[in-house]
Structures are given as C-alpha cells and as structure tokens.
Amino acid sequence: MFCFQCEETASATGCTVKGTCGKPETTAVLQDLLIFAVRGLAWTAETLNDLAPGPEAATGRAAPHARLAEQAPFLREALFATITNVNWEDDRFRALITEALDRRDALAEAVRAAGGSMDAAPEAAVWRAPEATWLDTGAHVGVLATQDEDQRSLRELLLIGVKGIAAYAQHAAVLGRTDPQVDAFIREALASTCIALSREAMIELVLRAGSVAVSAMAVLDAANTDTYGHPTMTRVSTGAGDRPGILVSGHDLKDLADLLEQTAGTGIDVYTHGEMLPAHAYPSLARHRHLVGNYGGAWWQQTTEFESFHGAVLMTTNCLVPPRRANTYLSRLFTTGSVGYPGAVHIPDAPDGAAKDFSAVIERARQCPPPQALEGPDLSIGFAHNQVLSLADQVVEAVSSGAVRRFVVMAGCDGRHKARQYYTDLAAALPDDAIILTAGCAKYRYNSLDLGTIGGVPRLLDAGQCNDSYSLVKIALALKEALGVEDINDLPIAYDIAWYEQKAVAVLLALLSLGVKGIRLGPTLPAFLSPAVAETLVSTFDLKPMGTVSGDCAAIMADA
Structure with a gap:
C-alpha cells in the first residue's frame, strides 16, 4: 500500500504497511482499485458524451448524455467511501468495484453503438480480471503508478480535492439537493486522470476544483437551512443525564433528524458527538427536548468517549476510529450511509429517500445504562452566516x-x-x-x-x-x-x-x-x-x- 491523503500519514511521507488511521493494507489496496475503476468509468462516460451528447438545450449548448446523470450518485458514493476514517469493510469495496466495472462496460457498449471505439482506451477503461487477482492489480494502479513526481502531485491534489467535493455533494443529495455542474466536474476531473495533461492544464483543473467546492458547499448550505432552518446562537450542555442514551457522530443531519423522530417518547436521550455538535443550533432539530447535549470532543477521542458513554453509538459519516481491543463498545456501535466497520451493525438506506429504520439502535440503547458524566463547560454555537x-x-x-x-x-x-x-x-x-x-x-x-x-x-x-x-x-x-x-x-x-x-x-x-x-x-x-x-x-x-x-x-x- 501507499497512502498519503491525510495529515497524519506516516513520517509525513506516506503509509506503506498500515494506515495511521488503522486502515489495513488489503483495504487500502481495494480502495486504490476502486478509484482506478471509477476513473475508467468517468473516462468512458466522457467519451460517450463527446460522441453522443444529449439534445441541445435552450442555451444553445448540448446537454449531457442522459446516461451520465445515472452515474453521479454512484461516483459520489464510491469516492466518499474512500475518504479517511469512513469504511473498513472489504466486501463493500469489492461490491463497489464490481458495480463500477459493470457501469463502465455498459457505457462502453453505448460508445460502440454510437460509432465510437474503445481500442485506444486507457487501461482503467478496459481492465477486467477475476476477483482473485484484484489485490495484485490494486497494488500496481495506486498513487505510485504515476511516475513523474509533479504530475503525481497535481493528480493526487485534484483527486483528493474531488473526494472532498463528492462528500459535500453527497451530504446535500441525502436532502434531495444536487447540482449537475458539480456532478459533471467530478466526472470530468476523474476522467482527466486517465490521460496525459500539461502542467498548466492540471493546475487549471485544480483551481476549478476550488470553485466547484464553493458551489458544492453552497448547495449543502441551502439544503441544510431550507430543511432545518438557519442556525441561531445556542448554548449546548456537555453534561450527562440519568436516562439511557444514543450518541450520534459524523455529519449527516438527516440521520439525526430521523433518529430524533423515532426516539420521541421512548425515554431515551440523544447526544451529539464531534462534528454533529452544530445540530443543536438548527431550530427544527433543537425543538426535540430529548436532544439533550453534546458528549465528548473531536473524532480522535472517541475510543475513550464511546467507551464511557455506555449507550448505543451511531456513526453517520466520517470520522470513525477503529475500536481498541480493550474497548467493549463495538457491540453497541452502529454505522450507516458510507460508513462501515467489521463487527458493527450497519443500518441500510431506505428506498426512495424514506427514513431509515433505527429500531435496532433504539433497542440496543434500551439495554444500556446512562452515560458516565464528562467534565466541561457549556459550548456556544450557531454563528453561521445568517x-x-x-x-x-x-x-x-x-x-x-x-x-x-x-x-x-x-x-x-x-x-x-x-x-x-x-x-x-x-x-x-x-x-x-x-x-x-x-x-x-x-x-x-x-x-x-x-x-x-x-x-x-x-x-x-x-x-x-x-x-x-x-x-x-x-x-x-x-x-x-x-x-x-x-x-x-x-x-x-x-x-x-x-x-x-x-x-x-x-x-x-x-x-x-x-x-x-x-x-x-x-x-x-x-x-x-x-x-x-x-x-x-x-x-x-x-x-x-x-x-x-x-x-x-x-x-x-x-x-x-
């Protein structure tokens, strides 16, 4: 393996044996192979669009081929899964790789049907091999496959930035908000990594990624505030009550909102952790009286804080830390969305955007004692732009x-x-x-x-x-x-x-x-x-x- 996408990478150069995040080599290699596969999918999609774009729009510009929009949710999901501290489940990565290859090959057939050829396609657009050989391939198509140091640096800066953009876009999509231009750039940026570009062209793409990131965050901001109201000045308790609790970490406000609805009147308190602290400032969420406070601090402290919480823990997005061997909370750890960890119960998505079923989390919380109190002052939040x-x-x-x-x-x-x-x-x-x-x-x-x-x-x-x-x-x-x-x-x-x-x-x-x-x-x-x-x-x-x-x-x- 070779991974240097996070700040804590080994020796500030790259993790080569096991990720500082706890990611095993096999998982890292499968993630590299998934990125390789989605790059090939994106290149094939862009090739199809060049051959057979959609009908001309009122602006006089050709609309994207209809098949391209179908790829956007998958590309966002696949990229999000490879972000640091999101997913450690190898079977889910294998399933994502299979789906990427199937989607890519279906688009390749459409390319041929439109009169195009895949004969000169890059390796990522045509590779397919038995699953038993995937780890061998994954070990050779990762970061170091790009030999030129500066080209590799710009390519990875773009890919890493696009992963962040995809995560923001995915958060917004959960609330029903998408931006076709953001999705189009994700596809274009991934496809660009399959071909040789000049240094100037790569720098231009990296700077465009910044502009697209602004757009993606604007869409997410609108999705959050339109759904839950504008955050207001709020003081949040960091104490602990005497009832069983559920601790919610990550970033996904919809998961928290659905859980609050399902726990109303159950006698269970809900607490936030880490990046979920700002949820208390949204009027639609704060109206739930059993959203009682914030427990603990930043993501890296969770192996201690999840242990002392005693209750059920729901991880909605990054950042999940592998439990230590001495920890006992794995039996009450739940994941959902892009998050996955061996031994944790995964709450699947509901069809057609319906609320997820958190009954398993609620039932586990009923079996647990109240959280152990942590010392700390109340926290002042809610100073978003409005x-x-x-x-x-x-x-x-x-x-x-x-x-x-x-x-x-x-x-x-x-x-x-x-x-x-x-x-x-x-x-x-x-x-x-x-x-x-x-x-x-x-x-x-x-x-x-x-x-x-x-x-x-x-x-x-x-x-x-x-x-x-x-x-x-x-x-x-x-x-x-x-x-x-x-x-x-x-x-x-x-x-x-x-x-x-x-x-x-x-x-x-x-x-x-x-x-x-x-x-x-x-x-x-x-x-x-x-x-x-x-x-x-x-x-x-x-x-x-x-x-x-x-x-x-x-x-x-x-x-x-």
Missing part, C-alpha cells in the same frame, strides 16, 4: 471603532498529533481585539476557553461543521461589501487552517479559488505536494506552513 450577518451593524461598528482589529479564521480538522496544541495556545495568545471564526472539529482545541466578548459579540464565532465552511466565505464577502474593500485580501482577516482529511483539502482549494492569500496551513503541509507544486502554491498564493505560536500571533496582528 446569524453573524444579523449582527452586521455591531461587527462593522466594532471594526470601524478599532474595538476589533483582526478576524482570525481558525477552521478545519482536529487530530491526534501533539503539534495541534498550537491551535489552543494560539487562540489563548490572540489579543482581546481579535475575533476567531471557526468551523469544523478544529474548534475542540479552543471552544472550551473563556475568550469573552467585544461589544456583545463573542470572540469565538462557531459557524458549524467543516461542511459549513461556506458560512465563513459568506461572512468574509459580506464584510468586504460592508467595509467597501475591493480585494478580499485587504480585509482584516487572517487564515490559520488545520487540516486532516479530504474535505479540508476541498475547503483549502475553495479559499484559493476565491483568491485568498497568506493562508497558514498545518500542522504539516500535505505530503502529496511535491517541492515544485508546493513552491507554485507558495509563490502564487503565499501559502505558509504553521510556525511558532508567538511568531504567528505577532504576524497575524502585525498588519491590523
């Missing part, structure tokens, strides 16, 4: 008067490395005239700090999940307009981003596509950036590595 913009007059006045000198975007992911203490120390070190804007589980490094307020505005504004990074974009653009600033980089905003997995890469590309410069990225720069590609990002966007707390704090405030 809420923050309602405070626009106060914020602009604070900036104009000098009460606020700097906004610091400290968004992204948390992780296990001790280096991430940097983010706690930086938040504490920022002066009293700086406001932190955050989204994602990176906030667990500092959201328990008492940072106070400025003119009634909290110094920590939590916009929500990593999925909600779009709120930070909208806030920045609104400030740009309110302050009459021409260039987004002239705003009193600094960016100090923590990353871990592929969604965070999509967020980074989104910021770059908007022209944001001077982003600090840590704790380490991605291993998939070759020296030449890293230098391109540094020279073009002034991308910076994380430094020392004192040095970075001084630099952040220097131009304020």
